[in-house]
Amino acid sequence: MKKLLALLFVAVLALAGCVQKKSDVEGGGNADTSTGEKPTIEILGTAAGENDLNILRDQLTKNGFEVVLNIQPDYGSFSAQKDAGNYDVALSSWTTVTGNPDYAVRGLFKTGGDYSVVSDSNLDALIDKASTLTGDEAKDAYAELEQLLVFDQAYIAPLYISKKAQGIYSAEVNPETVLLPKSRAQVWEAISFNDESLNASETLVLHQAIASLTSLDPIKGNDGSINTLNTNMYVRLVNLTDDDQVVSDGSLSYNHVIAEGNSEYYFILRDDINFAKVENGAAVDTGELVSAEDVVFSLNRAKDESSVPDHRTYSIHENIDTVEVVTDLAELENAKVAGTEETVLDALSKELPQAVTEVVESEDQVDNAAGKYQVVKITTPNPFPQVLNYLAHQSGGIVSEKQVTSINTFDVASYDPNTDVAYGDQATVTEGSSYNNHLYASGPYILVQKNDYEATFVKNPAYRIGTEYEPKITNISVRFIDDNDSALSALRNGEIHVLQTVPETKLDIVKSDTNLALNEAESNAVTYLQFNTKGREVSNSADLRKAVLYSINQEEFITYYQGYKRPAVSTVTPLVDTGLKLEANRDKVTEFLNAYNEGK
Amino acid sequence: MKVISNLKLLLKITQEYGNAHFTLSFSAIFSLLFLLYSYNFNTQAVRPIVLVFFVVYLLTTLYVWLISKSIKRDLANHGNIHIRTRILGYPLILTVLVGNIFASSFGFSLVTKNKTPEYTFATYAFLTQLFIIGVSGFNLFKPYVIDSFLLVMGAFVLLAIIFAVMIILVSKYVTQASAPKWMLPIGLILLLPVLTGNLFSLLLGYGLIKKARQKDASSIEKWQKMWSKILRNSMAVFGMFFIIFMFSLSVISPWTFDYDFATQNNYSAILQTPTLEYPLGTDDFGRDLFSRIVFGAQISLIVGFFSTIIPAIIGGTLGAITGYYGKKTDNIIMRLLDILYAIPGILLAIAIIAAFGANTVNLIIALSVGSIPTYARTMRATVMQISNYEFVESARALGASDSTIIFKHIVPNSLAPMIVKATLTIGGAVISTSSLSFLGLGVEPHIPEWGNILKIGSTYLETHSYLAIFPGLCIMLLVLSFNFFGDGLRDAFDPKTN
Known part of the structure; x- marks a missing residue:
């Protein structure tokens, strides 16, 4: 018995010797070598960003910060907290819907910008300078801008670039016809059922989270509720491809040209698109051509802040100086294309149905088959090639001059939303007593009516009939489902046919479902931390900001999202790869923290 | 003492027989669950460890079934449970090693005729301690353990041994109405493990002190009556076990996790x-x-x-x-x-x-x-x-x-x-x-x-x-x-x- 006990004792001791203790593993070498008390960082975010906040909390804590999380349930209360300045860093995200780098910095970081809390004259100068350049020059300028914005001053700390993941109910819808552009909204006219004979009879069901539509007047809104709808209801002068190239395919123009000097732009218009309107629940061809006059009218009101009440997009178009119809063919013959010796006329004349014989002023004279075209010229006060991206944006949609002026008869200054009905008011298309659909659509589809459950669209009977851009499917319903998980369930049982955003955590489910196809693409959505620029420790100390910046390990974010994110440097990264890179560096954190503590 | 001759009534009031059925059904359910889990339907492969668990639980189920038959026969023939049948309970105690709390507690209740509340408390204090050791023991598979781990685990093993000894002592010396005087200091000592959250130990200690002091017979009787009523209800006992186990685990977790x-x-x-x-x-x-x-x-x-x-x-x-x-x-x-x-x-x-x-x-x-x-x-x-x-x-x-x-x-x-x-x-x-x-x-x-x-x-x-x-x-x-x-x-x- 005694022997047994002794043996047991020895065995226990031996086992105990094998066990690694925590203090053995860490070796007493705690990384926190900075002197002074731990700086406290308050991170503001929404409940939807809880995962990012947790990763941040973990990284900052491990780098010697005291972290306070301020998690708000929704975007509204998040904005309220942000406006009140109750944060050190705010978890923010930005999607560049126009696909050009200027849009990714101007509103966000320029002094006085729509969403800007930054005020730095050096930064302003860099933003302005970069906007005038193209190619490698632009790349260098944006690199300089990122260096200042992120590495020198650390106004923001980048986290990652998201990817797009689209779920398609491939049991019915042909997944190859469902495009997933980087910036542009969903392309409805291309979508087709597997069985093409169903295109005329079956309804395609799409999805949108927000049921309350800001306005169906393209210039009166720029948000998730109407971007996709207006993009498909109004044709624009140019179009964006899946990878953000500005092209004339799928737009109102045959060709477009940047003239020498980068501040004059020419567009030659097609004559196979008419406005459609809704009569008795069906779309009818109004017989009115989408003409150069409508283009001039639409773009002039787009850049004029006082053209409509609640103008939400004039800042996008503030770079347009004049919009006019070209009536002199000689002007086109004399002007040269930027960077080449080719004339504008030659550039515009490529692959036309008939060579240009005459440029006409009035829409009545247009006859492409006879060589009579309308050409629109746009000028910018400064060289600004990125204006084309803005023209491809939803807010550059062409509306009917005749229809809009006949509806918007009120005086803009004394507009009263209770009595005056503006063009595109969602009440006029909502089913019920206020229903009075006055929309004139120049795009492939027109909205018939909506309710809280869905919005129904029909194809424009006079949109590029007989070409590859003619809408394939006749009836489209956009189902409003607020909760993304419910929307995914709806997709899985075929209740909706396309889900634009599948969350990272559910990608495996979509992949493993034989009824579904997953479409993945790059996106322009960047998630970053915005530092508070007023009244906080981080506002005054660039060292403290940089200590936070170098605490961020983007690789860990990417691992957490199972590779469905990409490293970012700033909101420009998805558009211009400047070659810069942010890497976590604990030594720099310590260095900057020490500098911060000494500077106190 | 009145001899109950009606077998049906006798079966109904015999706690062991009810417990046997309770244990039988739970062991059967668990063996079924293990059987289901032993086969991985995705990879079409067998999980050998789970299969072993299934076999052990299945054998336990059959064994308990035999015991229940044997109890029934004893009751029919003698009107009480024979000592040979009671001895069959000892192997059941070992099932605690595979986590079968139902079978092992049934084993404990079967082996003794003298079922005071203190005996039940001692067995559950022991079982709780074993479960705590088992659950905390999983930390050994981690890359490292917390510094206090070995010390605390050693203390837990010691505690478990003390409780095991208490089970034997209590079953020998404590009766429905009294406990020997020398149990008083032991009772006081047993109040201490409450610091690890093991409330069964507290109840055991309190019961022993009460019975050893012999001051207030009516309060002892009240205590005895109340607890025997609660402890007759198997579900209530297991509920109490799980609560105390969870409580104890959460109390000791900073030292072992x-x-x-x-x-x-x-x-x-x-x-x-x-x-x-x-x-x-x-x-x-x-x-x-x-x-x-x-x-x-x-x-x-x-x-x-x-x-x-x-x-x-x-x-x-x-x-x-x-x-x-x-x-x-x-x-x-x-x-x-x-x-x-x-x-x-x-x-x-x-x-x-x-x-x-x-x-x-x-x-x-x-x-x-x-x-x-x-x-x-x-x-x-x-x-x-x-x-x-x-x-x-x-x-x-x-x-x-x-x-x-x-x-x-x-x-x-x-x-x-x-x-x-x-x-x-x-x-x-x-x-x-x-x-x-x-x-x-x-x-x-x-x-x-x-x-x-x-x-x-x-x-x-x-x-x-x-x-x-x-x-x-x-x-x-x-x-x-x-x-x-x-x-x-x-x-x-x-x-x-x-």
């Missing part, structure tokens, strides 16, 4: 399926689910306990006052409480959290406020009844002040329904805590709390279901345990069942 495994992200181990290193797998941040659930029990139990005890005290006091004074006092207080009663509890909690922010203290307050009226009503009804008894009249006649009468004479006699109600509602409080965390209104998301853990699990329900199943099971089991234990208490306190 590393909090870093539960809160620090580990991106090299994201969404791992259960292995020895991560017994319940890891979540999407690479945190060990096992450690998270163990630490999560702390908050769930703390909030559950305090959000029950606070309204019980406030509501109880208000109820006692209204019940005793009646008339205007009653009307004013009760109508005010009625207003509070009209507001749905969980909505009130959400409103309070939204207004004052989410943290543990606010969570407790939010959950407490809403349930004050129900406690007040329960207390008021009992007090109204008791304040008419003669002993209250006599106290009043002797010139005792109102507060003395209420808090010294009436309240102690009206506690029984309050205790039952509290036990039954504590489960609800645990659920409310988890619900609020699930909705993002509870504690901060990285802090392990069962609702928080479940929330992450819900996202991965289809791809990594274990993330939702384990915290869900824990919440379910804890709430069930409270309910079963509450039921047992109610039966014990209910005068109708006397």
Whole structure:
């Protein structure tokens, strides 16, 4: 018995010797070598960003910060907290819907910008300078801008670039016809059922989270509720491809040209698109051509802040100086294309149905088959090639001059939303007593009516009939489902046919479902931390900001999202790869923290 | 002693026979579950370890079935259980090694004829300690253990040995009515392990002290009667076991578990399926689910306990006052409480959290406020009844002040329904805590709390279901345990069942 006990004792001791203790593993070498008390960082975010906040909390804590999380349930209360300045860093995200780098910095970081809390004259100068350049020059300028914005001053700390993941109910819808552009909204006219004979009879069901539509007047809104709808209801002068190239395919123009000097732009218009309107629940061809006059009218009101009440997009178009119809063919013959010796006329004349014989002023004279075209010229006060991206944006949609002026008869200054009905008011298309659909659509589809459950669209009977851009499917319903998980369930049982955003955590489910196809693409959505620029420790100390910046390990974010994110440097990264890179560096954190503590 | 000749009645009142059936069904259910889990339908492969468990549980089931036959035969032939049958219980005790708490506790109850409450407490204190050692032992598979781990585990093994010795001593020397005098210091020592949360040890110690001092025979009898009634109810006992086990685990977890495994992200181990290193797998941040659930029990139990005890005290006091004074006092207080009663509890909690922010203290307050009226009503009804008894009249006649009468004479006699109600509602409080965390209104998301853990699990329900199943099971089991234990208490306190 005694022997047994002794043996047991020895065995226990031996086992105990094998066990690694925590203090053995860490070796007493705690990384926190900075002197002074731990700086406290308050991170503001929404409940939807809880995962990012947790990763941040973990990284900052491990780098010697005291972290306070301020998690708000929704975007509204998040904005309220942000406006009140109750944060050190705010978890923010930005999607560049126009696909050009200027849009990714101007509103966000320029002094006085729509969403800007930054005020730095050096930064302003860099933003302005970069906007005038193209190619490698632009790349260098944006690199300089990122260096200042992120590495020198650390106004923001980048986290990652998201990817797009689209779920398609491939049991019915042909997944190859469902495009997933980087910036542009969903392309409805291309979508087709597997069985093409169903295109005329079956309804395609799409999805949108927000049921309350800001306005169906393209210039009166720029948000998730109407971007996709207006993009498909109004044709624009140019179009964006899946990878953000500005092209004339799928737009109102045959060709477009940047003239020498980068501040004059020419567009030659097609004559196979008419406005459609809704009569008795069906779309009818109004017989009115989408003409150069409508283009001039639409773009002039787009850049004029006082053209409509609640103008939400004039800042996008503030770079347009004049919009006019070209009536002199000689002007086109004399002007040269930027960077080449080719004339504008030659550039515009490529692959036309008939060579240009005459440029006409009035829409009545247009006859492409006879060589009579309308050409629109746009000028910018400064060289600004990125204006084309803005023209491809939803807010550059062409509306009917005749229809809009006949509806918007009120005086803009004394507009009263209770009595005056503006063009595109969602009440006029909502089913019920206020229903009075006055929309004139120049795009492939027109909205018939909506309710809280869905919005129904029909194809424009006079949109590029007989070409590859003619809408394939006749009836489209956009189902409003607020909760993304419910929307995914709806997709899985075929209740909706396309889900634009599948969350990272559910990608495996979509992949493993034989009824579904997953479409993945790059996106322009960047998630970053915005530092508070007023009244906080981080506002005054660039060292403290940089200590936070170098605490961020983007690789860990990417691992957490199972590779469905990409490293970012700033909101420009998805558009211009400047070659810069942010890497976590604990030594720099310590260095900057020490500098911060000494500077106190 | 009256000899009961009716076999059916005899079978019904023989505790061992009922326990045998109880054990039989649970072992059978578990062996079935193991059988199902032993085959991986996705990879078409057999899980050998699970298969071994299945075989062991199946054999146990068959063995218990044999015992139950044997008990039945004994009862038919002799009217009591033969010593040979009792000896069959010893091997069953060993099933604790495969975690079969049902079979091993049945084994303990079968081997002795002398079933005092203290014997049951000693066996469960022992079982609890073994389970604690087993669960904490999983930490050995981690890359490292916390510094105090070995010391504490050594102490636990020592404790388990002490409890094992106590089982033998108690079964030999403690009777229904008394214990030898030398048990008194042992009883006092046994009060100490309560620091590890092992409440069975406390009950054992208290019982031994009571019986060894031999001061108040009636109170010993009361103690004996109450506990034998509760302990007859197998579900209540297992409920109590699980509650105490969870409580003890949450008390000792800081000494044997590393909090870093539960809160620090580990991106090299994201969404791992259960292995020895991560017994319940890891979540999407690479945190060990096992450690998270163990630490999560702390908050769930703390909030559950305090959000029950606070309204019980406030509501109880208000109820006692209204019940005793009646008339205007009653009307004013009760109508005010009625207003509070009209507001749905969980909505009130959400409103309070939204207004004052989410943290543990606010969570407790939010959950407490809403349930004050129900406690007040329960207390008021009992007090109204008791304040008419003669002993209250006599106290009043002797010139005792109102507060003395209420808090010294009436309240102690009206506690029984309050205790039952509290036990039954504590489960609800645990659920409310988890619900609020699930909705993002509870504690901060990285802090392990069962609702928080479940929330992450819900996202991965289809791809990594274990993330939702384990915290869900824990919440379910804890709430069930409270309910079963509450039921047992109610039966014990209910005068109708006397």
